[in-house]
Amino acid sequence: MHSDEETAMQYRTVPKTGDRLSVLGFGAMRLPMKGRAIDEERATALIRAATVGGINYIDTAVPYHMGTSEAFVGRALAGKYREQVKVATKLPPWTTHSRADMDATLAAQCSRLKTHSIDYYLLHSLNRENWDKLLTLGVMNFLDEAEKSGRIKNAGFSFHGDPETFQEIVDARDWVFCQIQYNILDEEHQAGTRGLRYAAKNDLAVMVMEPLRGGMLANTVPPAAQACYDAAPVQRSPATHALRWVMNHPDVTVVLSGMSDEAQLIENLQTAREARPESLTPDEETMMRMARDAWRRAMQIPCTGCGYCMPCPYGVNIPECFNLWNNHSLREQKRGAKTEYAIRLGGGLGDSPGNAGLCRDCGRCKVRCPQQIPIPSALREMQHMYEGPFWGAKKVFISYAAGIATRILAHRAHQGRDK
Incomplete structure (x- = not known):
């Protein structure tokens, strides 16, 4: 018999606001498709089933599904569903060329999402170059004004750069949250564990993207890594092992998953109900390290993403x-x-x-x-x-x-x- 606590969705607290967010978030980037378009009927049913299952954080962005994801999310959450969730979307640096573009983009996003205010608003995919560009264009003033007017409630950023730039961005503003790529293979890549801890030290909620590395950790498992999973005392899918590893970190607030079918949703909901911070046993942690090492041996290049080779004087990343x-x-x-x-x-x-x-x-x-x-x-x-x-x-x-x-x-x- 499981207690109610063990069978209910797990929620974690945003340090600066007290918001309680489901540890599993719904990423609207890999929705069910019909041909080249979103399968509206099936995707709507999926996203609503997610809210019924306790998910209350929905993440979208301008470029997802060729520019159609935001409008779909707005339609799918129409009525009572919008009141049950927090919606996150992002300002794209690559289509932002002036301070006025920022206001225009946000206004259009609110229209597509059928809302007057974005709950969690991110500067999208920051690295050194995008960060410097947005600063020059006046993004800090934009965020201040958007928060003051109520058009956005919480400001944050998503990140795909180096650890030094990540720390600089964290220090630049009183952010509520950030979003980083983090999984068993990316402990030392991009923001990595170092960035996760730095964000938590500064009381930022941390949303994790790519916990399965775009599905790779679930779908293309090297035999040596699978042998590690097979030897575990409790049999779980590779996807569940990978998600549990991320959710085991107490500094992680939300783990985003781009779920594209009902089976994925059911499995991930079960994982989110069971996984607790620092709940992996020493044997499980050892097993995950062995699986990680097996993954790395199977890769073309044994690069850990440490960045000691950088910067390249000729610009190679x-x-x-x-x-x-x-x-x-x-x-x-x-x-x-x-x-x-x-x-x-x-x-x-x-x-x-x-x-x-x-x-x-x-x-x-x-x-x-x-x-x-x-x-x-x-x-x-x-x-x-x-x-x-x-x-x-x-x-x-x-x-x-x-x-x-x-x-x-x-x-x-x-x-x-x-x-």
Whole structure:
């Protein structure tokens, strides 16, 4: 027999506001699809079932589902459901070119979400470059004014940069929360454990994205890692093991999962009801470390994301290059890998490129790598695999497509503002 406490949704407290948020959040980025569009009927049923199951934090953003996620969430939560949840969305730096753009974007988001106020509002996907850009454009004044007017209730940011930039951003404002990528493979990547602890030390709620590394930790398990799970005294799926590991951290407030079907929702709800902070036994912690090490051995490059190789004098984002390569090497489905590489590292969205082809074989990184990775030769192999003879054309095409998307989103923002 389980007690009511063990079978009910677990809620954790936002330190600065006292909000009680479900440890499992619903990420509206991987909704059920019908063709190339959101399957409205099934996705609506899924998101409402999540609220019935105790989930009260829904995360969306402008680019999710090609710009349709926010409007869908607004429709799905119409009526009583909106009162039961906290909605989070984000300001996209790549479509923000002025202080006025920030107000226009927020107005359009409120319109799409059918709300007068965004509960949790994030600056989206911050790194060094995006942070500096938004600061220059006056984002601090925007957040102050939006909070004062009630258009947003809690300000935060999501992050995909280095630990030093993360700490700088945390220190820059009295943020309520942040959102970081965190899982058994990313303890030392991006913000990592260091960032998680720093945020908690400063009383920020921490929302975790990619607890399953985009589904990789659930769907493409190396045999050696599966053997670790099989030897555990309690049999659980790889997804459950990975989620429990994140939820075991008391500094984590919400773990976001982009659930795309009913089975995933049911399994994740059960995990959220059972997992408690610091509840993993010593044997379970050892098992997860062994599984993590098995994952790393199976990866193409034994990079931990420590960043000792950085900065590269020629601009290569070495940890992110190897992170993408490892992710792609473990996927059964390789489709879209080169496009993702061009978007993330080729400067296709207007940011500075960090692709492998920028390497000039100076060797500076190689002598600094604690894993003794032959970095220059690995980067040359990546360049051969990902860039090829049509690299320039692919970057131009992505930049052109991003420009069109920017204009469409700007047009929608003005439409939403004028209504």
